[in-house]
Amino acid sequence: MQTGDTQTNRVHIQEKKLLHTDVLIIGGGTAGCYAALTLREHSDCSIVIAEKANIRRSGCLAAGVNAINAYIVDGQKPEDYVNYAKRDADSIVREDLLLTMSEGLNRVTEKMEQLGLVILKDENGRYVARGNRNIKINGENMKPLLAQAVGALPDVTVLNRVNITDYIVTDNTIHGAYGFSIEEPIAYEIRAKKVLCATGGAAGLYRPNNPGFSRHKMWYPPFNTGAGYAMGIQSGAEMTTFEMRFIALRCKDTIAPTGTIAQGVGAKQVNARGEVYETHYGLTTSERVYGTVMENLQGRGPCYLRTEGITPAQDESLKKAYLNMAPSQTLKWLESGKAPSEQNVEIEGTEPYIVGGHTASGYWVDTNRETTIHGLYAAGDVAGGCPQKYVTGAMVEGEIAAEHIASRLAQEDLQQLYAADEQAERQALDHKVAEYERYLNRTQQLFTAEELEEAMQKVMDNYAGGISTHYQFNEKQLALADEKIRQLIDLAEGLGASDMHELMFIYELKERLIVCLSVIAHLGARKETRWHSFAENLDHPDKSDEWLRYVNSKMEDGRLKIIYRDLVGREEHYEHRD
Amino acid sequence: MSIVIDQTLCKACGACEKVCPGSLISQHEDGTAYIRYPKDCWGCSSCIKECHFGAIALYLGADIGGMGSRMQVQSKGDELYWNLTRRDGSREQIIINKKESNKY
Numbered sequence: 001m002q003t004g005d006t007q008t009n010r011v012h013i014q015e016k017k018l019l020h021t022d023v024l025i026i027g028g029g030t031a032g033c034y035a036a037l038t039l040r041e042h043s044d045c046s047i048v049i050a051e052k053a054n055i056r057r058s059g060c061l062a063a064g065v066n067a068i069n070a071y072i073v074d075g076q077k078p079e080d081y082v083n084y085a086k087r088d089a090d091s092i093v094r095e096d097l098l099l100t101m102s103e104g105l106n107r108v109t110e111k112m113e114q115l116g117l118v119i120l121k122d123e124n125g126r127y128v129a130r131g132n133r134n135i136k137i138n139g140e141n142m143k144p145l146l147a148q149a150v151g152a153l154p155d156v157t158v159l160n161r162v163n164i165t166d167y168i169v170t171d172n173t174i175h176g177a178y179g180f181s182i183e184e185p186i187a188y189e190i191r192a193k194k195v196l197c198a199t200g201g202a203a204g205l206y207r208p209n210n211p212g213f214s215r216h217k218m219w220y221p222p223f224n225t226g227a228g229y230a231m232g233i234q235s236g237a238e239m240t241t242f243e244m245r246f247i248a249l250r251c252k253d254t255i256a257p258t259g260t261i262a263q264g265v266g267a268k269q270v271n272a273r274g275e276v277y278e279t280h281y282g283l284t285t286s287e288r289v290y291g292t293v294m295e296n297l298q299g300r301g302p303c304y305l306r307t308e309g310i311t312p313a314q315d316e317s318l319k320k321a322y323l324n325m326a327p328s329q330t331l332k333w334l335e336s337g338k339a340p341s342e343q344n345v346e347i348e349g350t351e352p353y354i355v356g357g358h359t360a361s362g363y364w365v366d367t368n369r370e371t372t373i374h375g376l377y378a379a380g381d382v383a384g385g386c387p388q389k390y391v392t393g394a395m396v397e398g399e400i401a402a403e404h405i406a407s408r409l410a411q412e413d414l415q416q417l418y419a420a421d422e423q424a425e426r427q428a429l430d431h432k433v434a435e436y437e438r439y440l441n442r443t444q445q446l447f448t449a450e451e452l453e454e455a456m457q458k459v460m461d462n463y464a465g466g467i468s469t470h471y472q473f474n475e476k477q478l479a480l481a482d483e484k485i486r487q488l489i490d491l492a493e494g495l496g497a498s499d500m501h502e503l504m505f506i507y508e509l510k511e512r513l514i515v516c517l518s519v520i521a522h523l524g525a526r527k528e529t530r531w532h533s534f535a536e537n538l539d540h541p542d543k544s545d546e547w548l549r550y551v552n553s554k555m556e557d558g559r560l561k562i563i564y565r566d567l568v569g570r571e572e573h574y575e576h577r578d
Numbered sequence: 579m580s581i582v583i584d585q586t587l588c589k590a591c592g593a594c595e596k597v598c599p600g601s602l603i604s605q606h607e608d609g610t611a612y613i614r615y616p617k618d619c620w621g622c623s624s625c626i627k628e629c630h631f632g633a634i635a636l637y638l639g640a641d642i643g644g645m646g647s648r649m650q651v652q653s654k655g656d657e658l659y660w661n662l663t664r665r666d667g668s669r670e671q672i673i674i675n676k677k678e679s680n681k682y
Contacts, residue, residue, distance in 0.1 A: 052601075053598065053599045053600065053601050054596055054597060054598075054599075054601075056596070056597050056624075057597045057598075057599050057622070057624040058599045059599065062599040062620065062622035062624050063620075063621075063622035063623060063624070066680055066682070067680065067682075118676065118677055118678070118679050119679060120679030120680075128679075130682065136679045136680055136681070136682070137679050137680065138676060138677070138678060138679045138680060139680075140658075140674075140676070141676065161601060182601060183601075210639070210641055210642055212639070212641045213580070213616075213617055213639040213640070213641050214580075214617075214638075214639040214641050214642045215617055215618075216600075216617065216618050216619055216620050216621075217620070217621055217639070217642055218620070221599065221620060222600065222618065222620055223599055223600045223620070253638075253642035253643050254621075254638070254642060260680075260682050261682075263682065264681070264682025265682070317680070317681035317682060318682065319672055320672060320674050320680065320681070321680040321681065321682050323651075323658075323660055323672060323674055324674065324680055326621075327621070327623045327636060327649065327651075327660070328621045328636065328638060330649075330660070330672070331636060331637075331638060331647065331649045331662065332638060332643065334647070334649075334662045334670050334672075335638065335644070335645050335647040335662070335664065336643075336645070501601070501614075
């Protein structure tokens with residue numbers, strides 16, 4: 001929408017749809033689709049999947065994936081995977097979640113193979129490992145395979161292009177969600193007995209590497225805007241570890257993955273002088289980023305993955321591997337006329353993201369993946385405590401949540417528990433539609449959603465540890481960030497939308513702003529530096545055993561309350577008690 | 579990062595509009611497709627794979643080193659044909675067998 005008067009061609013909500021289902025899955029990505037498949041195996045419940053785009057290629061798997069990054073290869077045990085993830089996150093993990101996730105990795109991989117995923121096998125029919133935890137696949141079509149399987153299920157309604165904005169929660173129990181179509185002037189109220197949140201994590205909080213035309217050439221899907229986190233925060237769900245941000249080490253400009261080069265051809269991280277520096281800083285995910293930042297700060301940049309001298313066959317394999325997950329990198333190699341064997345691949349750290357599939361940020365869940373809101377479950381990037389879950393781990397979480405939902409639905413007295421009061425439900429929808437209409441009715445606005453998004457990203461970059469401050473921050477800066485984000489939340493209320501798509505942009509901005517406030521609060525609450533770059537607190541530059549605990553938060557009466565909790569071990573079956 | 583849709587090749591089938599994970603593609607009144615939000619493209623290439631008419635190409639923005647080359651892909655049986663056309667008209671092709679796993 002342009003600044004000024006835009007009275008002409010305005011769209012208004014024409015239809016209000018009230019739907020009832022047993023289970024609502026918000027987000028038809030990896031975790032959501034797998035949950036639907038599992039639910040149908042265990043229950044004849046009705047299922048609605050509400051997806052912001054179209055499930056065929058939505059979510060993190062849109063471009064494909066190069067390898068299965070979480071798999072228990074021969075000679076390894078699920079416990080080994082737990083140990084690896086715990087080490088990488090320097091102990092701030094939920095071992096109960098990691099173990100139950102690790103135990104399912106091979107099961108879901110087998111299922112994906114049955115659905116048509118190509119997995120490389122040796123002459124004995126065993127999967128070929130890449131290192132200790134990965135197997136080699138052709139994952140270009142992984143999402144279409146999943147979507148196709150979901151499409152074939154009976155009694156599953158997929159609502160494509162429906163953007164969910166709020167949960168319906170009373171007495172800390174979920175009853176469904178509100179949303180709207182981004183194509184047609186339709187508002188939805190979807191009443192459900194159980195809800196699974198699988199919306200993914202949050203990109204676009206910080207100013208990105210390429211802030212101009214290529215602003216969306218980023219690591220994480222730019223369409224994952226933190227809706228699930230924001231809805232949970234606003235409904236009073238407890239959240240965990242938002243201070244463990246994720247920063248990816250990537251190929252410069254294209255922001256394509258580096259792991260395929262590093263692991264595939266054994267390329268080391270080298271500085272401009274050709275010196276291998278990765279060993280000086282450590283090899284955890286955050287240390288690899290930190291080392292690159294430090295080498296640049298000390299005048300030894302740019303940094304590279306040393307690919308010069310690899311064989312022509314390796315060149316070809318790399319080009320093909322990237323076409324199956326990040327085609328822009330292959331385009332860059334072809335366009336420049338310089339293959340990786342002829343030119344080292346320059347690398348850089350991305351802007352920070354909040355993403356529970358790589359770090360531990362997200363909903364505080366019990367071992368069954370139920371959140372602190374009764375009947376609301378979380379799986380995939382939106383679920384906290386379980387880093388390094390990647391694609392297969394997201395599927396396992398969808399599976400665990402779905403199995404628990406199915407068993408609960410079978411046990412409960414549904415008639416009594418879920419008696420519908422249609423008049424009250426209609427009134428609630430009218431109320432929500434009035435909120436949407438406020439934005440659709442506004443004909444004058446000084447700022448656009450795009451401008452406020454840019455302002456938000458600048459605030460987070462400058463004051464909450466973005467790229468321009470080398471991911472570092474202090475408490476004074478965080479206080480300024482908090483103040484400025486609150487001003488933007490206020491300004492966002494004055495936005496206007498001329499169609500349903502623009503209405504989605506406004507809600508995406510609003511949810512990002514809510515997530516920003518939580519990130520700022522968490523960064524300030526952990527008074528140590530446990531992970532370089534991910535949470536580099538200059539007021540507390542050292543690590544301390546006193547901080548071997550979780551930083552959680554919960555919105556109470558409009559204020560975020562910080563809650564500290566003791567670490568949970570792998571032997572425990574964790575239940576919410578307080 | 580973005581895509582370019584050749585209006586002369588577009589057959590107005592709507593396949594690209596449907597598949598975009600960012601819902602960034604719209605159709606003109608005659609059904610031909612255009613990218614409504616070019617700056618919001620992730621570069622995932624879903625639409626390019628979906629187009630059976632070779633009407634969509636991927637290119638790199640100048641801000642990330644793009645030099646004007648365009649890349650398309652066509653699916654024929656078990657194979658994906660990725661075709662690059664440089665600004666000077668020179669071409670390069672990479673064929674990927676969908677049944678083969680990545681080497682790395």
